[in-house]
Amino acid sequence: MLTFDTFYSSDIQIGDSTLLLNIETTGLSPRNAFVFMIGLGWMENNGWHFRCLLAEKRMDERKLMEVFQQILTGYHQVLTYGGHSFTYRFLEERWRNYSDSDFFSDTEHRLFENIRQLDIQKSLSPYKHLLSFADIKKETAEHFVHYHRSEHTAPKELIKCYTAWELSGDNKLQTQLISHHDADMIGLLSLYSLIAYAQFFRGEFDAIEHCETDGRFCSFTLSLKTAVPVPIQASGVYFFLSLTKASALLRIPMFQGELKYFLPGPAKDYYYLPKEDQAVHRSIACYVDKAYRQKATAATCYVRQNGVFLPAADTSLQPCFRESYDSTHFFIAYDTNRFEEHPDDLKHYLSILIKKSLIH
Numbered sequence: 001m002l003t004f005d006t007f008y009s010s011d012i013q014i015g016d017s018t019l020l021l022n023i024e025t026t027g028l029s030p031r032n033a034f035v036f037m038i039g040l041g042w043m044e045n046n047g048w049h050f051r052c053l054l055a056e057k058r059m060d061e062r063k064l065m066e067v068f069q070q071i072l073t074g075y076h077q078v079l080t081y082g083g084h085s086f087t088y089r090f091l092e093e094r095w096r097n098y099s100d101s102d103f104f105s106d107t108e109h110r111l112f113e114n115i116r117q118l119d120i121q122k123s124l125s126p127y128k129h130l131l132s133f134a135d136i137k138k139e140t141a142e143h144f145v146h147y148h149r150s151e152h153t154a155p156k157e158l159i160k161c162y163t164a165w166e167l168s169g170d171n172k173l174q175t176q177l178i179s180h181h182d183a184d185m186i187g188l189l190s191l192y193s194l195i196a197y198a199q200f201f202r203g204e205f206d207a208i209e210h211c212e213t214d215g216r217f218c219s220f221t222l223s224l225k226t227a228v229p230v231p232i233q234a235s236g237v238y239f240f241l242s243l244t245k246a247s248a249l250l251r252i253p254m255f256q257g258e259l260k261y262f263l264p265g266p267a268k269d270y271y272y273l274p275k276e277d278q279a280v281h282r283s284i285a286c287y288v289d290k291a292y293r294q295k296a297t298a299a300t301c302y303v304r305q306n307g308v309f310l311p312a313a314d315t316s317l318q319p320c321f322r323e324s325y326d327s328t329h330f331f332i333a334y335d336t337n338r339f340e341e342h343p344d345d346l347k348h349y350l351s352i353l354i355k356k357s358l359i360h
Contacts, residue, residue, distance in 0.1 A: 030093030118219030203355030259321035
């Protein structure tokens, strides 16, 4: 087994004790293929330390796995692109092949046990339509973030390159393999910036910087936890969105008119007053002539409110309004005093709206 170390100067920082991981294999099935190269990366000084573990022969895979496992124990999180669809499964299967040795004696112990597996591809997959991705392949993502590889060899050609190098030991072929490793690791760092989209699309942001209305829309300017690499515009179920650097602009359509608030608790505790077209609690209804009241049902257990409303993705923020009992569209009152006095309510509202509006 050969080891190659390089240093890549970069201001990209990834917390949680993260290990970058990329592998190259001789095929897609771990039953009849093996790992011939493992690419690793970790933060060091003012950049990233990349390490390439390269098998000189197939029998070196055991040593690759041992060295990788030893390094892995020092980290809490692994970062990949496509790890859940390929990398983790392949390595786990190959790991089990060596359970006969003392080093691998604990067959119940999984290679990535207690390790957080952060997969950029998996994080982005529910939102690829928002980024106008034709697919979620690594090449597509690299093109989106404008990463231009210094070396690119197609998977089948890379396997041929490795097989030829394994037989000949040709230095040019070895250089091609290492150059491919370096390009993959730098690319993985570049693709990490895509996590900023997934983070925001999950409803996570730093703060609400500004709010204004024009009578038709309520616009919120939000600061992002992480800047996005490429500006985008998108439409959700409840709003229009634009992301630029470390800022998000949400334009939410406003509704002005009358809606109904369906009272909490069982309907049997209320009476409906047809003349007033609203329900009141039985403790009050007892003072109303029986001719002007009737037992409320779920559909008539409401009070009416006229005003300006914003669409809501669920009923978690109360009071929540609807047009009718059967309506699946919810609203909250546009109440500037409430938003100013309880900013967490507004942040919760926007977070849920983003999270439930954008997922495909």
